[in-house]
Amino acid sequence: MGPGPCNPYPEAIAAMGRPMLGHLDPEFIELLDQTNDRLRQAFRTDNPLTFPVSATGSAGMEAGFVNFVEPGDAVVVGVNGAFGERMCDVARRCGADVIRVDARWGEPVDPQALIDAHPNPKIIALVHAETSTGVRNDVGCLHTGKEDALVLLDCVTSVAGIPVEIDAWCVDIAYSGTQKCLGAPPGLAPFTASPRALDQLVATPQSWYLDLNMIASYVIGEGARAYHHTAPISAIFSLHGALGAVLDEGLESCWARHKACGQALQAGLEDLGFTLFAAEGHRLPQLTSVWIPLERLPDGMDEAGARRALLDRYGIEVGAGLGPVAGKVWRIGCMGHTARPRNVSLLLGALEELFSA
Amino acid sequence: MGPGPCNPYPEAIAAMGRPMLGHLDPEFIELLDQTNDRLRQAFRTDNPLTFPVSATGSAGMEAGFVNFVEPGDAVVVGVNGAFGERMCDVARRCGADVIRVDARWGEPVDPQALIDAHPNPKIIALVHAETSTGVRNDVGCLHTGKEDALVLLDCVTSVAGIPVEIDAWCVDIAYSGTQKCLGAPPGLAPFTASPRALDQLVATPQSWYLDLNMIASYVIGEGARAYHHTAPISAIFSLHGALGAVLDEGLESCWARHKACGQALQAGLEDLGFTLFAAEGHRLPQLTSVWIPLERLPDGMDEAGARRALLDRYGIEVGAGLGPVAGKVWRIGCMGHTARPRNVSLLLGALEELFSA
Numbered sequence: 001m002g003p004g005p006c007n008p009y010p011e012a013i014a015a016m017g018r019p020m021l022g023h024l025d026p027e028f029i030e031l032l033d034q035t036n037d038r039l040r041q042a043f044r045t046d047n048p049l050t051f052p053v054s055a056t057g058s059a060g061m062e063a064g065f066v067n068f069v070e071p072g073d074a075v076v077v078g079v080n081g082a083f084g085e086r087m088c089d090v091a092r093r094c095g096a097d098v099i100r101v102d103a104r105w106g107e108p109v110d111p112q113a114l115i116d117a118h119p120n121p122k123i124i125a126l127v128h129a130e131t132s133t134g135v136r137n138d139v140g141c142l143h144t145g146k147e148d149a150l151v152l153l154d155c156v157t158s159v160a161g162i163p164v165e166i167d168a169w170c171v172d173i174a175y176s177g178t179q180k181c182l183g184a185p186p187g188l189a190p191f192t193a194s195p196r197a198l199d200q201l202v203a204t205p206q207s208w209y210l211d212l213n214m215i216a217s218y219v220i221g222e223g224a225r226a227y228h229h230t231a232p233i234s235a236i237f238s239l240h241g242a243l244g245a246v247l248d249e250g251l252e253s254c255w256a257r258h259k260a261c262g263q264a265l266q267a268g269l270e271d272l273g274f275t276l277f278a279a280e281g282h283r284l285p286q287l288t289s290v291w292i293p294l295e296r297l298p299d300g301m302d303e304a305g306a307r308r309a310l311l312d313r314y315g316i317e318v319g320a321g322l323g324p325v326a327g328k329v330w331r332i333g334c335m336g337h338t339a340r341p342r343n344v345s346l347l348l349g350a351l352e353e354l355f356s357a
Numbered sequence: 358m359g360p361g362p363c364n365p366y367p368e369a370i371a372a373m374g375r376p377m378l379g380h381l382d383p384e385f386i387e388l389l390d391q392t393n394d395r396l397r398q399a400f401r402t403d404n405p406l407t408f409p410v411s412a413t414g415s416a417g418m419e420a421g422f423v424n425f426v427e428p429g430d431a432v433v434v435g436v437n438g439a440f441g442e443r444m445c446d447v448a449r450r451c452g453a454d455v456i457r458v459d460a461r462w463g464e465p466v467d468p469q470a471l472i473d474a475h476p477n478p479k480i481i482a483l484v485h486a487e488t489s490t491g492v493r494n495d496v497g498c499l500h501t502g503k504e505d506a507l508v509l510l511d512c513v514t515s516v517a518g519i520p521v522e523i524d525a526w527c528v529d530i531a532y533s534g535t536q537k538c539l540g541a542p543p544g545l546a547p548f549t550a551s552p553r554a555l556d557q558l559v560a561t562p563q564s565w566y567l568d569l570n571m572i573a574s575y576v577i578g579e580g581a582r583a584y585h586h587t588a589p590i591s592a593i594f595s596l597h598g599a600l601g602a603v604l605d606e607g608l609e610s611c612w613a614r615h616k617a618c619g620q621a622l623q624a625g626l627e628d629l630g631f632t633l634f635a636a637e638g639h640r641l642p643q644l645t646s647v648w649i650p651l652e653r654l655p656d657g658m659d660e661a662g663a664r665r666a667l668l669d670r671y672g673i674e675v676g677a678g679l680g681p682v683a684g685k686v687w688r689i690g691c692m693g694h695t696a697r698p699r700n701v702s703l704l705l706g707a708l709e710e711l712f713s714a
Contacts, residue, residue, distance in 0.1 A: 017370055186589050207563075
């Protein structure tokens with residue numbers, strides 16, 4: 001129950017046992033095409049260029065910037081947690097002129113402030129679900145005021161956990177991770193870019209590995225695929241399996257299950273006298289952040305010791321706080337296969353035992 | 358029997374079924390440490406910074422350049438195949454002044470020519486085992502003449518297949534892939550860098566995801582590990598399992614098995630009247646390149662059709678030729694768990710049936 005990786009769906013683990021296929025084997029290409037189709041359903045997009053980047057979620061972020069930003073481009077970034085900060089770092093390494101729009105950790109970013117931050121930015125970038133704070137940022141209204149800017153959305157923790165509507169929200173570039181609500185092991189970054197974004201691709205991005213011009217010739221298309229790099233076959237098997245589980249359940253049902261578990265957890269924490277960290281109305285069900293009542297811990301046990309006790313005694317991992325709330329806040333994930341009422345009940349029971357000692 | 362992915366060792370596949378662990382779970386950190394130890398044995402190095410980059414082999418290449426090359430640095434690259442070409446592309450994207458030392462595809466690069474190419478390059482880069490041609494380049498003598506240059510070696514297809522001696526050869530930066538002779542699925546790039554190389558790290562490389570300054574705080578060290586990005590847990594499980602299989606067999610025994618299979622395959626191909634492509638004395642046992650006697654194929658079957666027939670009738674994948682020998686040469690892998698005499702026998706039997714029709 002950390003902030004990811006979740007427990008993968010059994011279908012995702014089983015799929016990794018499939019016999020190996022070559023990355024140009026027609027059977028594998030068919031499975032890759034199916035995976036991309038399933039990702040389009042999860043992202044709610046018709047974007048042809050939708051595929052898993054061959055590395056973890058942060059490489060999806062890097063692919064999102066490195067293919068679209070040239071030195072001197074203005075990039076507006078909403079920052080209310082560690083992943084907004086990371087976006088600034090990544091964008092700067094592409095030579096961007098970064099304009100930050102800050103909000104306090106635990107609070108959402110004001111979408112209008114993003115729109116107002118610069119008259120004609122190349123990109124407006126935002127983290128949909130801030131894994132460092134458990135806050136959901138509002139995206140739905142961004143496109144109405146964005147003019148020509150490309151909207152880039154970090155969906156690492158949101159896809160399959162809460163509604164994500166890439167096309168309806170006019171998001172141009174988005175990426176996710178496999179180890180959160182998609183319920184697969186970490187290792188891939190599902191990625192999508194609109195045709196409008198692809199019209200503005202950097203010709204020769206500074207990263208060869210993440211160069212969408214070349215990758216597109218492998219991951220999509222009707223005819224023969226051009227080798228770029230060897231695809232992580234088993235990881236794609238697992239994503240294919242996990243997406244199968246999600247879509248068999250139904251995407252909306254999956255959202256509803258995450259919502260129910262998160263609400264039960266958050267209500268239970270408040271019943272135990274804990275104080276939630278994220279602003280009310282913007283709390284993610286799949287990632288709950290909570291102040292730790294350190295004074296209620298047994299003598300001699302500190303914050304790290306309490307997390308270790310949860311792990312050793314109950315087999316539960318929770319995530320430490322990051323940045324300004326390190327040591328004070330925990331981050332509790334209910335994502336993917338972990339988003340089950342039994343896990344919520346176990347954690348609440350464990351916390352009751354641990355904190356009333 | 359393509360140029361990778363090989364069939365993974367059963368231990369590598371089984372390991373992916375292990376229960377998921379968080380990337381900061383003490384049990385996982387212990388397994389990562391063991392994996393890094395095993396990699397040091399496979400690379401024959403004591404380099405503390407030895408770990409799997411969280412992406413496929415080509416990202417290992419990018420990590421090798423992006424962390425050490427600054428704009429204007431002279432980088433000498435040996436080019437006798439597709440992966441030497443790729444090195445030039447990657448280095449140029451880092452702003453390198455690339456000095457190519459070319460050899461014909463199928464021939465080895467002259468190490469003295471690499472040493473003589475530039476008076477004081479930042480890096481001399483070479484592909485040890487050219488997967489595009491089946492040629493082994495000589496590395497052992499490079500360090501005697503390199504002066505202050507860092508030697509960067511692509512070991513994607515060599516590690517665990519033929520002798521690799523990172524420390525004895527004074528190689529400063531090296532990377533590999535998991536899906537070749539290491540016998541795991543694709544998805545990681547084992548990487549190692551000498552302390553001497555680390556003294557010359559770029560402070561802020563253009564890639565955030567591959568920034569060794571930050572990654573080192575997670576992958577090695579005595580105390581608590583600093584989160585950088587979520588490690589691809591299941592892939593590391595599989596590498597840990599594959600390395601266990603390799604080291605249980607014994608690294609030298611593993612080299613010997615690859616050698617025996619490759620020699621049997623190459624002798625068998627010549628017995629069938631095929632002509633080997635790579636220069637004698639520099640042929641890789643784990644990757645055999647061979648001219649295809651197209652005139653001996655059944656009427657109406659072309660080169661691609663012959664590969665498809667091997668796949669459909671016999672369940673054997675072989676790799677197409679790349680670059681100047683596309684359509685003329687095949688690349689046949691005997692790597693990892695695929696390097697077994699039974700596979701050589703099956704392929705030779707299949708070729709005899711197919712080409713005498």
